Amino acid sequence: MPAGLVISAPASGVGKTTLTLALARAWRNRGLNVQCFKSGPDYIDPAFHAAATARASVNVDSWAMDRGTIAHLVNRGADADVVLAEGSMGLFDGVAARGVSGTGATADIAEMLGWPVLLVIDPSGQAQTAAAIAAGLRDYRPGVRLAGVVLNRVASPRHEDLVRRALNDAGIAVFGALPRHAEISLPKRHLGLVQAEEQAEIGKLIDEAARFVVEHVDLDAVLRSAAGWSPQPAANGLNVTPPGQRIALARDAAFSFVYPHMLEAWRAAGAEISTFSPLADEAPDASADVCWLPGGYPELHAGKIAANARFRSGLRAFADTRPVHGECGGYMVLGTALTDADGIRHDMTGLLGLETSFAKRRMHLGYRLAALAAPMPGHQAGARLRGHEFHYSTIVAQPDTPLAVVHDATGAVIAETGSRRGLATGTFFHLIAEDR
Template sequence: MSARALIVGGARSGSGKTSVAIGLMRALRRRGLAVRGAKSGPDYIDPGFHAAATGAPGVNLDSWAMPPALLDALAAEQARADLLVIESAMGLFDGIAAADGRTGAAADLARRWGVPVALVLDVSGQSQTVAAIARGFAAHDPGVRIAGVILNQVASARHEAMCRAAIEALGLPVVGAVPRNPDMGLPERHLGLVQAREHAGLETFIERLADVMEAALDLDALLGLAAPLAPAAVGAGATPRPPGQRIAIADDAAFSFLYPHLARAWRAAGAELLPFSPLADEAPDDACDACWLPGGYPELHAGRLAAAGGFRAGLRRFAETRPVHGECGGFMVLGRALEDADGVTHEMAGLLDHVTSFAKRRMNLGYRRARLLADCPIGRAGERVRGHEFHYARVIEPGTDAPLAELADGLGQPIGPSGARRAWVSGAFFHAIAID
């Protein structure tokens, strides 16, 4: 089975793409279709919502971080369905000024595979002017086809009629009009949406979104817009190798930002992933030969982590003989201490020497190119890794450990040494996505 595919794109973040995409996925699943979701770019939260809506794993498709062969392989695997809905990050054309096809924008995916775009436009505060926006999108890039428009935040039947007439006069079909509805918003926190696993009443919320989309969208027209997707299913060797045969993975509300394609690749390579919960005071399974602490929200749970003596003692024993790696939030927990938003300092694992603070916050956001300075669970010394960084916490005491990597931004501008390593332990704020 190979899917037809459609990109749900928008003019900006906050235009309603995620709500439309989730509701559309569930509405089509109700029809008995096998639906899968994907997120353009490095956002690690939305694939969880896609998985909840479709009942199938989500994935990131990142044209900057993933080399073309890996991108094609992941798309081919995700296309084992009737329909693949790809949700755009930010605006459809938003990326970085990189090589053609490697900007990170959803438009790269549309151009690469010929996937049509259903453009979600927030029409609040405007009417006929929306046609000028739609015209601009349609004409901006001949390689990206805007196949239809979904109006969002429609105030009334008259408002819809004015917007619809102006857009359809351009020859663009309007395939839905979603009424203004404050109950459709997804809860957010400092790194974006609250994770799907934490959303109270998630199933009820998704069902409600599907009800809205069934009433607001022309589902048959949207299915008609989708085009066949058949990228070459080439090897995905650019994914970082599994750090061990059995990998202990911290997995709870404090540690959950593990990219789906990494877990999938590690399992395909024969590795076994054994989850454990630091918040439940669990230590990594002693049968494992590597431990991975993903990113997440340890700053919201610092007190519980400090009180989890069994977790911290077990992690220290594990690290005496086997590799332990922490990304972003995991890196924070591997340090000596973490200062929470209230300025209270909590003892952490102490396997690395740094101290981080969420009270003295500063946003770090963007693509990263890392040259590894030593062998570690991400890769071997000298290898170059592409990834992403998004956090508000910062290091307030760097400690004495050697750096893990030399970093540059997405355009190759040097940032400097990053992360830390000591004996079997390593960590950094950046999330690894693919080998460069």
């Protein structure tokens, strides 16, 4: 029977991902099969999980997915020895309005699956107060159980002793304490961690993190704290329709933000996926019946995208007869122009009139519920799509016909409606699921 555990924290930036990777690799080094998941709409962390475990990781999301979908996805851990769900943000952080099965909080997943929570606590700048925070998280929601705590970035043995004593007095187990260790810091950029596939030394970094955690954390005690878990039959699978039978998917450092469960659902429904690299000046497969440009970091490669004539002309020729869809960064590349952080304006493919600027930075972040005003690949007009938006680009112009009426999680209408022109469509949100 697999042992299930949720790894969370009071806030972002405390070390959840590093601890998840370290535990996964350490247990794998002991011969255990480890399956990871990511709670919430993060499309970067699953690739790190896969690097640590050699098993594909997927997202589970209580705002966008129903319980049957979550059960279907989590059941891939049925043959594992240990199943780890890495949280996002703080343990109870979600949106104000409930979605399909929750608010998107990590606590929803912990309660739904019955897995206890391993808290990562960074006591920098405090001592006994760290115990008060942990006790408050333990008692905040009755259906969420706390397994214990791992302390991260402890300043000194005296500091550790003060925090440990306070946690012990509160009846909270401390499984270990990690001193500050710069060598296992994961590099970041404006949308989160630098992607796993961009880091040549990621395997060595995870190995070092595992070695460090083995030295400072009682792995056996952590494993004993996990809950025995029997996968439940899922009443339904993923409610995802492929955008076409043969999909040309842009895939490289500029186009990489794809939820793994989406690709798996497309393939499970019988679709074939052929990848191409716009950065290598490749055009979409001429035999495909739809082209999909996911998000990523086009703003970091705008000059190269603008100069790659074969990609641009090939995509325009493809769009003359077949649908092309872009999400977020892919949507920006379908537009007329993109201004980079240095204020340099680069011509994009011109399939849509959208013009965006990264020089005028403003964060757009949150869940999105879109009612399609017209069809897009895989979905008919009137479909209600759930997704998530996270970018810093600003719309300079969005002159084409809106693709959808888009609301945030509170129900407020937002300006990022997506666009359509001819056979080209685009959205700023990344699709997670369609409402049933």
